[in-house]
Amino acid sequence: MPTSQDMTTPAPVSRGTTPEPPGAPGLLDALQHQVAVFARRAEQTRLGGTGQLRNSMDRAAYLLLNRLDQEGPMGVKALAAGMGIDSSTVTRQVAPLVDTGLVKRTSHPEDGRAVVLQLSPRGQARLEEVRSSRRELMAQVTEGWTEEERQSFCTLLTRFNSALSARQAGLPPADTDPTPTS
Missing domain, CATH: 1.20.5 (Single alpha-helices involved in coiled-coils or other helix-helix interfaces)
Known part of the structure; x- marks a missing residue:
């Protein structure tokens, strides 16, 4: 093992005496x-954080709660589209969040037949606990890094993730450096 x-x-990047081209x-x-x-x-x-909160929230739950926090209440279809996943996947992933009181289902303000998902106050508090724990983990893992190195890594990782998302959506990768988001 x-x-x-x-x-x-690191795997070797050159097999000869001359550097390889990009x-x-x-x-x-x-x-x-x-x-x-x-x-x-x-x-x-699971990059879950530190202390008692380590591994306390799975990736899917974190990403869903984070999206609802950043963008506000929305329907399943909008949430799925924003995350690049199927509506049935969002429905399945949201169910335990509703059951545990982290997300509320409410009626759409303009169309009472439509359901809107919203972060509950309990969900907001829980999300902030997990964010804080994960921030601490990132601080520990990058302790010897400068702020410029952290920013550069975040920018490149965001760009990498954006290129993967574009590829999954069948779009050409963007040549611009996106602003880092969660």
């Missing part, structure tokens, strides 16, 4: 390896 050192040792197989191999290691580490820790 590989050790954590084996998992994070996009060369060695560099892309190293990049895909590090993305795979990151995905594994994120899944193992």
